[in-house]
Amino acid sequence: MPGTVRVVFVDAADGSEVGRTELDAGQLPESFAAATRLEIAGEPWDVVRAEPPTAGEFVAGGRLVLTLSRVQVAAPEDMSYSLPTIYDALPPAETAQAGAGVLFGIHEDDWRQTELLSRQVAAGAEVEAELRAIRRIHREHSRLVGQDDSALRAFDTIHIRRAPLAPLAGADVSARRLSELRRADGSPYAGVTYDGGRSRVADSFAVDTGSFTLYGQTHGDRVEVLCLAPSTGTAAEPAAALAHTMRDYDLVLVDWGSATLWDPAGISEFLAWSQSAGAA
Template identity: 50%
Template sequence: MPDNGLIEVVFVDAADGRPFGRTELPAAQLPESFEPDTRLGLAGALWEVLHAAPADRASAPAAGRTVLTLRRFRTVDPQEVAFSLPTICAGLPPLAPPDGAADDLVLHEDDWRQAELVERGCLAEVEAQLHEVMRVYREHSRTAGDGESAVRVFESLHLREDPAQPLTGALTRQRLFELLPASRTYAGVALPDGQGRVVDSFAARVGPVAVYGRCAGDRVLELGLTPATAAEAAAVPGLAALMREFDLLLVDWCAVRCEGDGATR
């Protein structure tokens, strides 16, 4: 620790936890604070600050040194950018502040309404959207990797805005769970990392999937399933009866699949 009025600054690589450099600076030359994502140029490379101890200039003289944990910042060639999904829902549902005490189904925002039930009156909108998703597969997808590690990636994705009203309220939450026997009921739906809870949401575990959605009172406005294969969807107890009673279609957007009486694609 320097005793000449200078602050020792230690640079630690987050990749392996080892120091890779040291310097001494007057406290006045330190930033007022090292906020996360602060970037520094060192030895011809750009680094991001993940953690600083202490985190502000005012505390540095007492400590005598500042330890910065850094991650090398890498830029990406736009030609190499690819998406893992061919489509996502364009609009997220309204969110309320997170409630850490609630037993919620945590759902990534990209998974919202990726597989869902819609009324047959939306069939024309569904077919138009599926056409656009199929076009992404045909014109904007490629295989990345080799052998068993190979995956399909997409250079663009389709943002779905329709159907904006997949359900018009004929289905109630009470009738939904009369037909779908839930093995577990959640308080609602939350997005990860404290982004928030979906307003007026519900969720439950039914067979091999979770069903979730939003209500207005007891009327179900949106009804999604955690992405499932056709076989898993067929194994959901009560799902076929629900679809018959309310004339619903099951749409799996990423699989470009629409199922229902007379609407199998």
């Protein structure tokens, strides 16, 4: 039948024939130059090689040989995660404007991993429920991968946080006040990005103190989300200034990854611990 192509499927692993069929030319792509994935008997395969590679050739000859590589799909029980928890929804982003300034970059999984909460929110049932779920993952779903100093903790499930929606409820935190914590020789960030600078988190800000970076979102001068990203600095003054700010606004720091809460008095200890953990 004109326009019909006999297709032979070959397993790249051992050269054996997986199957063969006849297909209408319209069911096949114009070319296999781009990466192509097929499903055969419910299993995914990637096309490694097509002979001949273009529709003009295999339609004219009526025959096509596709060499395939089976896609290895991990069973859910075999999957592991480097974090026990992430926050459910990323904040909306807008196209980054050229020349608008340097953006503070984070990985999308790090959004709200370490953040400041008003004390009334930290003491609420929502936060306690989230912490309880993360601690359960540490107890029942974690293991060490590797040995000695190179060992890393992996998790076979991950907790998706959806609370608190208003982490600073009851605390009128000023963005202007936070900007005063910026190190003297530091330039202000123009906001936050989690895709390498292609976009900017809407209404975002970031302040580099030298020992850590504070970042989050604002509504006018009011800070609505306030997060902390430790760095390699060890200066005592930024930690003391943050502790003072936390006392003024009655804030508590939560590190969701370790499911721990820190009062202002423990901020220096937290920064030392987080920096040593990051270096491990």
